[in-house]
Amino acid sequence: MFKKTLTIFKRDLHVSYRDFMSLFMIVIPIILAFAVNAFAPGIEDTTVNLVFIEGENTETIAYLEDFAKITKVKDYDSLEKRVLRRDNIVGFVGEGEDAYILTQGNEPEDVVMFAKLLKTYSEYDRKVEDSTAIIKDFGVKTSPTKILWANMGILLTSLLAGMLISLNIVEEKMDNTISAINVAPISRTAWIFGKSIMGILVALIGCSAMVLILGLAGTVNFLQLLIFVFVSSLISIMIGFLEGVNSDDVMTAVASTKMVMLPLAASVAGYEFLSAKWQWVMYWSPFYWVYKGNLSILNGDFTWLELLWHSAIVLGIAALVFAYVAPRIRKGLEN
Amino acid sequence: MITVQNLYHSYNKDDNYAVKDVSFEIPKGEVFGFLGPSGAGKSTTQGILTGLLQLQKGNVTVAGYDVKEIKRKMFNQIGMSFEQSNVYSKMTAKENLKFYAKLFDVPTRDPDELLEIVGLEGKGKIRAGEFSKGMKHRLTFARSMLNNPELWFLDEPTTGLDPAIASVIKGIVKEQNEKGVTVFLTTHNMYIADELCDRVAFIIDGDIHLIDSPKNLKLEYGESKVEVEYGDNGKLKTETFSTLDEKDKKKLADIIAKQNIQTMHTKEATLEEIFIKVTGRELI
Known part of the structure; x- marks a missing residue:
């Protein structure tokens, strides 16, 4: 059985590399990770951007470079244009008594306040060493925005892995090859396992690649990540099979996936925006538990007991859904 | 090779039978034609014999296996050529055959040899999606011979083929039959049935009206x-x-x-x- 299961998997893999959409789904976690890396702010990123005119305030610039991102422009007109652009950047104009801070007027208050404080510290020549503050932390070095994106990326990767399965089934339906498989000496179980490997591997490899590219490897327990991604990908595989047998063409399968995005997005929004007393509203959704579990894994504070508990909930919901959809999947694969 | 006794099948599982009280036997080495118009019950019967449809009522044995509980290894002895071609369009002709060959537990034929037999030599590296309807049909036919089947189900094997290729296909069927292969031929083309079959069954509205050899039928009913x-x-x-x-x-x-x-x-x-x-x- 194992050999035939592998044959089915190898065929799907082979064909997926020839199909643009499937190939896109295989590489999207990597593209997504690079995109998040490029756009998500790191924890070391400064919260204030300042612009100066070249040749002015050289001492102030040297002092402020440790605390802010400095941009230099050639003259006042250029500085004015730069400040008027849509982002939050504060202009420092003039020196001594004539010096002033130039803003658009719509910057967040804390940005302007921070710029003012920096100017004051610079004028009074205050150093970081002068501070008596003692800082204690939990050692989290990753930006919360990056973790949020990584978590959504992992969810999306699992979902796309399921969609890859649905596309392969749609291909079989369009080519009418399921009937040929049904008269071949391969069991339905071996065929389903063979079809599922692709989804599981894409989810496991894609999510691991994403974590590595995002530089989260230091905080993440990889064994926990792989186990939990495997558990959550079972839901995606089931969705993939259901979408596959219910779709007659690629466009229908894509449309079905869009529909699944709805509970997925609702689960993320529910976890992030609902107050603690209303979190129970989302308990029905396996995506909620997957998102919650992934968040703990990415923060590096998921205990094995929590992993077991979250996996059991996800598997329990998956089993209930499977009991409901299994007859439809079976019927869809009969011809 | 095939025994069918009092076979009934209803798609809605009610008394509206697509096949009713069908019985026949096919000995080893015979070419048996199952003839009837569209909707007569040919495909339903064939579907039950090949396990594509579940047996509801009656007794059916195929190649020594009771189809009540289909054993997958049964398909090592069976070849099935479908009326509607069903090959992977994103795979080449040869890849299609090689893939299916790996699903069998018995020795299989060389894909190149099979492609040559059906007139697709030199087309092995072309994706099946680029094939014409007739070429896809020939590839489906070639695939059905991969495992050297003892029992060969042929559903409209010459439909959509030009006369020259149809003649080649008929020649292959005759050749395989001479080697002892039992053939269950489903068709509404009486000329092919006349040419290939040892016996034919006429099926209408799920009922078999008669079973006999074409020669006897012509003697009995012809002028x-x-x-x-x-x-x-x-x-x-x-x-x-x-x-x-x-x-x-x-x-x-x-x-x-x-x-x-x-x-x-x-x-x-x-x-x-x-x-x-x-x-x-x-x-x-």
Whole structure:
């Protein structure tokens, strides 16, 4: 059985590399990770951007470079244009008594306040060493925005892995090859396992690649990540099979996936925006538990007991859904 | 090789049967034609025999296996060529055959050899999606021979093929049958059935009306006639004579002796005419 299961998997893999959409789904976690890396702010990123005119305030610039991102422009007109652009950047104009801070007027208050404080510290020549503050932390070095994106990326990767399965089934339906498989000496179980490997591997490899590219490897327990991604990908595989047998063409399968995005997005929004007393509203959704579990894994504070508990909930919901959809999947694969 | 006893099948699981009380036996090495118009119950019967449809009522054994509980290894002995071609369009012809070959537990034939047999030599590296309908059909047919089947199900094997290729396919069927392969041929093409089958079954509305050899059917239901086309005083005349009636025989002999014969054909009944005569229905 194992050999035939592998044959089915190898065929799907082979064909997926020839199909643009499937190939896109295989590489999207990597593209997504690079995109998040490029756009998500790191924890070391400064919260204030300042612009100066070249040749002015050289001492102030040297002092402020440790605390802010400095941009230099050639003259006042250029500085004015730069400040008027849509982002939050504060202009420092003039020196001594004539010096002033130039803003658009719509910057967040804390940005302007921070710029003012920096100017004051610079004028009074205050150093970081002068501070008596003692800082204690939990050692989290990753930006919360990056973790949020990584978590959504992992969810999306699992979902796309399921969609890859649905596309392969749609291909079989369009080519009418399921009937040929049904008269071949391969069991339905071996065929389903063979079809599922692709989804599981894409989810496991894609999510691991994403974590590595995002530089989260230091905080993440990889064994926990792989186990939990495997558990959550079972839901995606089931969705993939259901979408596959219910779709007659690629466009229908894509449309079905869009529909699944709805509970997925609702689960993320529910976890992030609902107050603690209303979190129970989302308990029905396996995506909620997957998102919650992934968040703990990415923060590096998921205990094995929590992993077991979250996996059991996800598997329990998956089993209930499977009991409901299994007859439809079976019927869809009969011809 | 196949035994079917009192087979019933209803798609809605009610008394509206697509196949009702069908019984027949096919010994090893026979080419058995299952003939009938669309919706007669041919595909339903074949679906049950090949495990594509679940057996509801009746007893069916195929290649020694009871189809009540289909054993997957049964398909190592069976070949199935579908009416509607079903090959992976994103894979090449050879990849299609190699993939299916890996699913069998028995020795399989060389894909290149099979492609050559069906006239697809040199096309092995072309994706099946780029094939014409006829080429896809031939690839489906070739695939059904991969495992050297003892029992071969052929569903409309020559549909959509040009006469030359259809003739090649018929030749392959005859050749395989000479090697001892049992063939279950489902078709509404009476000419192919006449040419290939040892016995045929006429099925209408889920009922088998008769089972016999084409030769016996022609003897029983046909009329022995000769059609003659001859020149008579510069005009072309056509007449049909019975070869059994003494008066007709004499008249025919007279025409042969005195007139200028252009064409002369025996007019034995075709299987199609017999089908219409027996069932009262046409093959549509």
